[in-house]
Amino acid sequence: MNLEFDADTEEMRAMVVAFAQRELAGRGDTARAPFDTAGFRRRWRRAGEQGLVGGAVPADYGGSGLDAVASSAVMEALGYGGEDTGFAFSVAAHLFAALMPVVEFGTEEQKREWLPGLCSGELIAAHGITEPEAGSDALSLRTRAERKGDEYVLHGSKCFTTNAPVADVFVVQAATEPSGGFFGLTAFVVEAGTPGLSVGAPYDKVGLRGSPTADVHFDGCVVPAGRVLGTEGAGATVFSASMKWERVCLFAIYLGAMRRVLESTIAYAKEREQFGSPIGGFQAVGHRIVDMTLRLESARLLLYKAARGLARGDQDEIAPALAKLAVSEAAVQLGLDAVQVRGGLGMVGGEAETFLRDALPARVFSGTSEIQKNNVARALGLGSNRRPNRRR
Ligand SMILES: Cc1cc2nc3c(=O)[nH]c(=O)nc-3n(C[C@H](O)[C@H](O)[C@H](O)COP(=O)(O)OP(=O)(O)OC[C@H]3O[C@@H](n4cnc5c(N)ncnc54)[C@H](O)[C@@H]3O)c2cc1C
Numbered sequence: 001m002n003l004e005f006d007a008d009t010e011e012m013r014a015m016v017v018a019f020a021q022r023e024l025a026g027r028g029d030t031a032r033a034p035f036d037t038a039g040f041r042r043r044w045r046r047a048g049e050q051g052l053v054g055g056a057v058p059a060d061y062g063g064s065g066l067d068a069v070a071s072s073a074v075m076e077a078l079g080y081g082g083e084d085t086g087f088a089f090s091v092a093a094h095l096f097a098a099l100m101p102v103v104e105f106g107t108e109e110q111k112r113e114w115l116p117g118l119c120s121g122e123l124i125a126a127h128g129i130t131e132p133e134a135g136s137d138a139l140s141l142r143t144r145a146e147r148k149g150d151e152y153v154l155h156g157s158k159c160f161t162t163n164a165p166v167a168d169v170f171v172v173q174a175a176t177e178p179s180g181g182f183f184g185l186t187a188f189v190v191e192a193g194t195p196g197l198s199v200g201a202p203y204d205k206v207g208l209r210g211s212p213t214a215d216v217h218f219d220g221c222v223v224p225a226g227r228v229l230g231t232e233g234a235g236a237t238v239f240s241a242s243m244k245w246e247r248v249c250l251f252a253i254y255l256g257a258m259r260r261v262l263e264s265t266i267a268y269a270k271e272r273e274q275f276g277s278p279i280g281g282f283q284a285v286g287h288r289i290v291d292m293t294l295r296l297e298s299a300r301l302l303l304y305k306a307a308r309g310l311a312r313g314d315q316d317e318i319a320p321a322l323a324k325l326a327v328s329e330a331a332v333q334l335g336l337d338a339v340q341v342r343g344g345l346g347m348v349g350g351e352a353e354t355f356l357r358d359a360l361p362a363r364v365f366s367g368t369s370e371i372q373k374n375n376v377a378r379a380l381g382l383g384s385n386r387r388p389n390r391r392r
Contacts, residue, residue: 001301001304001305001308003300003301003304005069005070005073009069009070009073012070012073012074012077013073013074013076013077014077015050016050016052016074016077016078016081017077017080017081018081019046019047019050019052019081020077020078020080020081020082020088021081021082023043023046023047023082024043024047024078024081024082024083024084024087024088025082025083025084026083026084027083027084027209027210027351027354035165035202035212037165037166037212040087040090040166040210040212041124041166043087044090044091044121044124044166045121045122046121047087047091047121048119048120048121048122049120049121051063051064051119052074052078052091053091053094053095053118053119053121054095054099054115054118054119054120055070055071055074055095056068056071056095056096056099056100056103056245056249057095057099057100057103057115057118057119058103061103061111061112061115061116061119062115062116062117062118062119062120063099063115063119067310067311068245068248068249068307068308068310068311069304069307069308069311071095071096071245071249071252071307072248072249072252072303072304072307073252075088075092075249075250075252075253075256076252076253076255076256076259077256078091078253078256079252079253079254079255079256079257079258079259079260080256080257080259080260081256083260083351083354084210085207085208085210085253085254085257085354085355085358086207086208086209086210086211086358087210087211088253088257089162089208089210089211089250089253089358090124090162090163090210090211090212092246092249092250092253093126093127093162093163093211093246093250094118094124094125094126094163095249096242096245096246096249096250097127097162097171097242097243097245097246098118098125098126098127098169098170098171098242099115099118099119099125100241100242100245101127101171101187101229101238101239101241101242102114102115102118102171102189102229103115104238104241104242105187105229105230105234105237105238105241106189106229109226110189110226110227110229114169114189117168118169123168123169124163124166124167124168124169125163125167125168125169125170125171126161126162126163126164126167126169126170126171126216127161127162127170127171127172127242128158128161128164128170128171128172128173128216129141129158129172129173129239130158130159130160130161131143131156131157131158131159132157132159136367136368136370136371138173138239139181139182139184139185139236141156141173141174141175141185142156142175143155143156143157143158143172143173143174143175143218144156144174144175144178145174145175145176145186145188145223147176147225147232150224150225150226151222151223151224151225152174152176152186152188152222152223152225152228153220153221153222153223154172154174154188154190154196154218154220154221154222154223155218155219155220155221156174156217156218157215157216157217157218158172158215158216158217159215160203160213160215160365161213161214161215161216162211162212162213162365163211163212163213164199164200164212164213164214164215164216165199165201165202165212165213165214166212167192167199168191168192169189169190169191169192170189170190170191170192170197170216171187171188171189171229172187172188172189172190172216172218173185173186173187173188173235173236173238173239174186174188174218174235176232176233176235177233180233182236183233183236184233184235185233185235185236185239186228186230186231186232186233186234186235187228187229187230187234187235187238187239188223188227188228188229189227189229190218190221190223190227194221194222194223195220195221195222196218196219196220196221196222197216197217197218197221198216198217198219199214199215199216199217200214200215200216200217201214202214205361206357206360206361207354207356207357207358207359207360207361208357208358208361209357243320243366243367244310244320245310246366247306247320247321247323247324247366247367247372248303248306248307248310248319248320248323248324249307249310250366251303251323251324251327251328251362251366252303252307252327254327254328254330254331254359254362255296255299255300255303255327257331257355257358258292258295258296258299258330258331258334258355259296260351261334261335261338261351261352261355262289262292262293262296262334262338264338264351264352265289265292265337265338265341265342265352266280266289268341268342269285269286269289269341272343279341285341288337288340288341289337289341291333291337292333292334292337292338295330295333295334296330296334298326298330299323299326299327299329299330299331302319302322302323302326302327303323303326303327305319305323306319306320306322306323307323317375317376317378317379318375318376318379318380321367321372321373321375321376321379322372322376324366324367324372325369325372325373325376327362328359328362328363328369329363329369331355331359331362332356332359332360332362332363334355334359335352335355335356335357335358335359335360336356338351338352338355338356339352339353339356
């Protein structure tokens with residue numbers, strides 16, 4: 001598999017790395033300080049000007065028309081260039097979980113209405129399916145959407161909604177037919193400020209602290225029927241398609257961040273001396289760094305294999321699940337190793353410690369590691385007889 005990018009993609013990657021180093025400096029790790037909404041929006045607009053927040057959206061609607069391979073390459077560069085993995089995560093969640101559903105399932109009118117502002121950096125989007133009682137078992141969600149004439153009335157709550165505190169637009173899943181399983185869900189586009197929609201306080205998360213997360217509540221929120229994405233009952237199809245983008249392209253951020261942390265770990269192991277020589281010369285330390293390299297390189301192969309498949313339009317379920325699983329597990333282990341190589345310094349903050357905390361959520365969002373294994377097992381013809389479409 002040739003992993004070389006064409007000249008245009010290489011140029012774009014260099015531009016994104018330079019942009020992230022210049023504009024996205026800092027770890028977004030504001031400890032317990034209130035979330036800096038104005039600063040976040042300022043950086044978002046700059047990222048929009050660089051074409052980052054709408055990269056995979058067709059040029060007709062304000063994006064750059066990148067396929068899954070080029071989108072992954074850009075996300076990898078973003079993760080490498082800037083230490084604020086949370087900000088990069090917010091950009092990717094907006095693009096792959098909220099904008100791509102509009103691209104793939106929206107009407108011409110919906111695309112024209114929403115996508116230009118969402119690509120330019122003016123507007124921010126969030127995607128909400130997870131609820132307090134419906135995480136991995138996402139299809140069991142309780143948010144109801146009752147049809148009344150030309151409108152739907154939404155009642156219920158979402159949790160863990162990335163970008164909710166700053167979002168202008170929400171792509172929301174609700175049950176139009178309770179107990180209807182795969183065909184019981186419908187996706188809606190709901191504007192912030194719609195009466196009956198409210199957002200909770202930002203979470204205080206272990207990692208990805210540069211990405212704001214909150215609950216979203218719907219209390220008699222009236223949404224015109226023209227805001228349904230796809231058709232009534234197509235919500236799970238919309239969701240599954242967006243998860244393929246997310247499980248591949250979003251996770252490329254972690255490849256870039258792993259590369260950055262690996263490089264600084266190698267530099268540290270060459271510079272730090274104990275017993276009269278650099279610690280990197282001790283076999284135990286050197287082998288640990290080789291294992292970090294091995295994990296990164298093998299996860300990267302799986303991710304770009306999945307990206308190629310996505311770009312070709314493959315319906316394969318295994319490749320995106322394996323990519324997500326490999327990258328997130330590699331990231332956590334690489335974070336642990338990077339902290340260990342730094343000894344005591346690894347415990348008192350810094351790049352390695354921040355990365356480890358940013359890596360932990362990766363094993364959970366977009367479907368946990370266990371759920372990815374379930375997905376692969378099912379695709380291999382193994383596993384239980386539970387409803388085949390309950391997948392998250
Ligand atoms: C940083 C972050 C950002 C997020 N952003 C969003 C977002 O923007 N929008 C959104 O909708 N959601 C978002 N989520 C929610 C995320 O998708 C869920 O947390 C995830 O799907 C797991 O659901 P849960 O937390 O309820 O865990 P649970 O489903 O309760 O799982 C708990 C544990 O049980 C295991 N488990 C559950 N079922 C099975 C099974 N069948 N087989 C084996 N093991 C199982 C899980 O793997 C896990 O280890 C985000 C989460 C995080 C951490």
